Structures are given as structure tokens and as C-alpha cells.
Amino acid sequence: MSLDRRRWLAAAGASLGSLWLAGCDKLVANSTFNGVLKVAEKWSQGAQRLVTDRNALAREFAAADISKDFKPNGTMRPQDPAYQTLLAENFAGYRLTVDGLVEQPLALTLAEVRAAPSRTQITRHDCVEGWSSIGKWKGARLSALLDRAKLKPEARYIVFHCADTLDPSATDGAGMYYESIDLIDAYHPQTILAYQMNDAVLPVRHGAPLRLRVERQLGYKHAKYVMRVEAVASLDGIGRGQGGFWPDRGYEWYAGI
Amino acid sequence: MADKPAKVLVRRHSGVTRVTHWLNVLAVSLLLMSGLQIFNAHPALYWGHKSTFAEPWVSMKKEEVGGEARGITTVGGLRFDTTGVLGWSGKEGAREQRGFPSWATVPSYRSLADGRRWHFFFAWLFAINLAVYWLWGLAGGHVGRDLLPTRAQLKPRHFLHEIAAHARLRFPKGEEARTYNVIQKITYLLVVAVLLPLMVATGLSMSPGFNAALPGLIDVFGGRQSARTIHFLAAGGIVIFIIVHLLLVVLSGAWNNLRSMITGRYAITVEGDRP
Numbered sequence: 001m002s003l004d005r006r007r008w009l010a011a012a013g014a015s016l017g018s019l020w021l022a023g024c025d026k027l028v029a030n031s032t033f034n035g036v037l038k039v040a041e042k043w044s045q046g047a048q049r050l051v052t053d054r055n056a057l058a059r060e061f062a063a064a065d066i067s068k069d070f071k072p073n074g075t076m077r078p079q080d081p082a083y084q085t086l087l088a089e090n091f092a093g094y095r096l097t098v099d100g101l102v103e104q105p106l107a108l109t110l111a112e113v114r115a116a117p118s119r120t121q122i123t124r125h126d127c128v129e130g131w132s133s134i135g136k137w138k139g140a141r142l143s144a145l146l147d148r149a150k151l152k153p154e155a156r157y158i159v160f161h162c163a164d165t166l167d168p169s170a171t172d173g174a175g176m177y178y179e180s181i182d183l184i185d186a187y188h189p190q191t192i193l194a195y196q197m198n199d200a201v202l203p204v205r206h207g208a209p210l211r212l213r214v215e216r217q218l219g220y221k222h223a224k225y226v227m228r229v230e231a232v233a234s235l236d237g238i239g240r241g242q243g244g245f246w247p248d249r250g251y252e253w254y255a256g257i
Numbered sequence: 258m259a260d261k262p263a264k265v266l267v268r269r270h271s272g273v274t275r276v277t278h279w280l281n282v283l284a285v286s287l288l289l290m291s292g293l294q295i296f297n298a299h300p301a302l303y304w305g306h307k308s309t310f311a312e313p314w315v316s317m318k319k320e321e322v323g324g325e326a327r328g329i330t331t332v333g334g335l336r337f338d339t340t341g342v343l344g345w346s347g348k349e350g351a352r353e354q355r356g357f358p359s360w361a362t363v364p365s366y367r368s369l370a371d372g373r374r375w376h377f378f379f380a381w382l383f384a385i386n387l388a389v390y391w392l393w394g395l396a397g398g399h400v401g402r403d404l405l406p407t408r409a410q411l412k413p414r415h416f417l418h419e420i421a422a423h424a425r426l427r428f429p430k431g432e433e434a435r436t437y438n439v440i441q442k443i444t445y446l447l448v449v450a451v452l453l454p455l456m457v458a459t460g461l462s463m464s465p466g467f468n469a470a471l472p473g474l475i476d477v478f479g480g481r482q483s484a485r486t487i488h489f490l491a492a493g494g495i496v497i498f499i500i501v502h503l504l505l506v507v508l509s510g511a512w513n514n515l516r517s518m519i520t521g522r523y524a525i526t527v528e529g530d531r532p
Contacts, residue, residue, distance in 0.1 A: 028375075041374075048467060051470045131303075131308040249370065252377075
């Protein structure tokens with residue numbers, strides 16, 4: 001091949017490559033195209049729900065498998081004054097609110113949460129970034145708390161409102177962390193509000209005093225610093241309407257994959 | 258003129274092969290690039306169930322070396338300076354810490370959420386396309402007829418001969434070119450029966466929802482982090498296949514090969530009057 005021809009081919013290859021990339025970047029910004037891509041989330045959720053028993057358990061591990069370097073992510077220490085006050089008095093003034101579409105709203109002290117029916121499990125925590133850590137969790141079964149509050153029949157989702165502002169730059173009031181799950185995951189036996197990690201009191205960087213464990217989904221669903229559990233019929237009007245802090249920022253609401 | 262060599266067009270690829278091939282080109286290229294975007298969210302690989310953050314077996318990151326930022330890639334105990342490509346890349350003066358460079362990812366800028374959305378959409382396309390190919394390939398006889406090597410082709414003598422011919426870039430001509438040669442058959446089988454299904458299986462193994470549905474699958478790979486590593490390695494195998502495949506397509510007659518994958522017709526030179 002002559003040098004000219006080679007140079008021409010290289011140039012043609014490079015410009016085709018950058019056209020392809022620029023095209024992809026354009027499509028990423030195109031809302032119609034994104035809408036098309038988003039159907040895959042519904043397919044994944046539908047397919048997984050179809051082939052998975054609603055009570056099928058996430059794998060549980062042995063004590064020897066527990067990670068010594070369990071990685072905290074998201075907020076490590078909430079700077080919100082209300083949380084700082086609670087933390088300063090070791091959560092003596094903390095109340096877990098359970099409200100929304102329930103017959104019997106609750107406001108539970110930590111002692112009351114610890115006295116509720118509990119479950120202990122050693123599970124793998126899968127971050128959306130790709131890493132995994134294994135930890136031991138003990139917490140109150142969410143199903144028992146919801147039964148005590150008596151869900152109204154129109155309740156479809158359980159929303160977890162958290163104490164931490166993860167995006168201080170959000171001007172629309174959607175900077176606080178929150179997450180939501182449907183009733184299948186809410187009533188799953190491994191879904192707990194954990195107050196213990198690896199046989200010790202849940203550390204602040206992992207979400208003290210309470211964090212959600214929803215073991216068949218990725219880490220960002222496992223809301224930390226949970227203050228309020230709200231039963232709702234629709235996710236509209238909460239945050240930016242997508243059902244969670246990260247879903248509001250483009251991540252899937254269904255994070256089973 | 259019955260005895261003069263003549264060029265004839267033969268039916269080479271069926272409609273299903275051609276359509277699934279080009280859908281696969283689209284899906285695999287976007288899966289590779291969105292996959293690297295996802296990899297970049299945590300550019301390190303581990304073996305087993307969990308991440309051992311201090312000891313990844315592969316990592317790509319920015320490090321200060323003698324007061325200067327360099328891209329350092331580690332593989333096992335080996336360290337490589339990969340500045341400009343892996344770990345630390347971008348235009349001079351605007352370099353950033355990222356596993357793979359922007360020209361290799363979709364989107365080109367860092368966005369795990371967008372990368373995932375693309376990856377899962379095209380993963381569905383890829384898996385459905387692969388399933389259609391296999392159902393048709395088994396039911397319609399394509400796999401048995403065109404891909405499984407014949408007994409004669411598997412004889413060591415023939416096999417070695419084919420390897421030697423390939424190495425000298427001498428490709429089958431005439432009647433021999435009507436069917437795939439044994440190296441083609443084995444390579445294609447390796448891709449469609451091993452590498453591509455392995456991508457689906459290791460991909461599904463990384464899904465915590467799917468783990469609960471089918472706990473046995475992840476054990477086949479030795480845990481979620483092993484599955485992620487194998488997913489990455491198998492993708493590398495596909496990239497190597499694509500490079501060699503494209504080279505051979507060009508060297509053995511670019512236009513003839515391309516036409517056969519578009520119109521289905523492939524030109525061969527035959528002696529005598531047999532079309």
C-alpha cells in the first residue's frame with residue numbers, strides 16, 4: 001500500500017470513528033431515543049419478576065466470607081443540621097415515621113425498632129459501579145412494620161426518606177436522598193431496616209441509625225439514614241418523580257440488574 | 258467453453274445469517290463501547306464473590322510518578338505505563354482519570370447511567386438475535402450443515418495443511434471455497450457457541466435479581482466478581498476475533514466477502530461447466 005493510500009485510509013477510519021462517537025453522543029442527548037432505550041428497563045424487570053419467585057432469597061454467605069473492607073458509598077457523614085443534632089445525642093431523639101397510605105401511622109424510637117421482629121443475614125452488596133462487598137446485617141423486618149401500620153389497599157410503593165443531602169446544588173428541593181420499592185420487595189423476607197452491621201451498631205458511614213437492605217437489587221436502592229417510611233399510590237410528585245435520588249438522575253428505578 | 262475456468266456466483270449466506278450478522282455487528286459494537294463506559298465506573302477486576310479493593314488483579318488509574326501524572330495499568334504483579342490510553346487520557350492539558358479513553362466508550366463522556374441504559378437495551382437485542390440464530394441454525398440445519406467440521410476436515414493432516422495455508426494467506430479457491438474451511442468452522446463455532454453465550458451468562462450472573470432466580474449459575478463462574486472478570490475477558494476475546502475476522506475479510510477478497518454478507522451471493526472460480 002502506498003503511503004498516500006495508507007494515510008487516506010487512516011484519515012477515513014478516524015473520521016468514521018469520530019462520526020460514530022459524535023452520533024452516539026447526539027443520541028444520548030435525544031429524549032425520544034432515550035425513551036426507546038428505556039423500554040429495556042421494563043423488559044428486564046418484567047422478565048426477572050416472571051422467572052423469580054417473589055420470596056426467592058438472595059444468596060446468604062458464611063461468617064468467614066464477610067468483607068474486611070466493606071466500601072461505604074454516597075453520603076459518608078450527613079452534614080444536615082437535623083441529623084447532626086440526632087447524632088450528637090446518639091439518636092435518643094430519633095423517631096422512625098411510618099405514614100402515608102396507612103391506617104395506623106407510627107413514630108418508633110430506636111428501642112422500639114430493635115424490639116420489632118428481626119432478621120439477620122450475611123449478604124453480598126452489589127454496587128452499580130461494579131464492585132461487591134459482603135456484610136452481616138441485623139434489622140427490623142419491613143413487612144412486620146408495614147403490617148403494624150396497616151397498609152391501605154391503594155398503597156403501591158414504599159418510599160424511604162433519608163436524612164442526608166447528597167446534592168446540595170439541587171435548587172428544586174430534590175437534593176435529599178430517597179428511594180422507593182414496590183410491595184413485592186417491601187414484603188420480601190430479606191427486606192429489613194438494618195441497625196446492626198457485622199454484629200456492631202450500624203456505623204454512620206453505612207447509614208446509622210437505620211438503612212434499608214433490599215437484597216435483590218443494587219446498592220443505591222439500599223437507602224441509608226432512613227427517617228421516614230411512606231406508603232404511596234404513585235411516585236409522581238416525590239423528588240423529580242422517578243422514585244429515587246439516582247433514578248431522578250438517569251439510573252434505573254428497578255435495579256435488579 | 259466447457260473447460261475454461263469460469264466465475265460463478267453461488268448462494269453463500271442465507272437471509273437469516275445475513276440479518277442476524279448485521280444486527281450482531283450493531284449490538285456487539287455498542288455493547289463493547291457501553292460496556293467500557295460501565296467498566297470505567299470502577300476500573301478494577303477481582304476474582305471470587307467480593308472485591309478485594311487493595312488487591313485487584315487488574316486496575317487502571319492515575320498515579321503521580323516523579324511529580325507527573327501518569328496512567329498506570331496493573332495486571333497481576335505487573336505495572337505498565339499506559340498514559341494517554343488507559344488510566345489517564347484525553348487531550349494534552351485536559352487529561353482525566355478514566356479506565357478506557359473517551360474514543361472507546363459510549364457515551365464518550367463519563368456517564369454510568371447512560372452507559373447502562375445503552376448496554377441493557379442492546380443486550381436484549383443481542384440475546385434475542387442470538388436466540389433466533391441458534392433456533393434457526395439448529396432447526397434449519399445451518400449449524401449441522403455449514404458449521405460442524407466434517408470428519409475429513411478434522412483429520413490432523415488436513416487440519417495442519419489448512420493452518421499452514423492460512424499462515425501463508427492462501428485461501429481456498431474454486432470448489433473448496435463453496436463451504437467454510439475447517440479453521441473458519443472452528444472459529445465461528447467458538448464464537449457463536451462459546452463466547453457469545455458466555456457473555457449472556459456472565460452478564461446475567463452480575464444481576465442480583467437474577468442471582469436470586471437462578472443461584473446455581475453464578476457458582477459456575479465462582480462468584481460475582483469472577484463473573485465480571487470473565488465477562489471482561491470474553492469481551493476481549495470477541496474484540497480479538499473481530500480484528501482477525503476483519504483482516505481476513507479484507508485479505509481474502511473484501512468486496513466478494515462483503516457482497517456475500519449483503520446479497521448472499523459469493524463468487525467462486527470453477528473449472529468446467531458445473532455452476
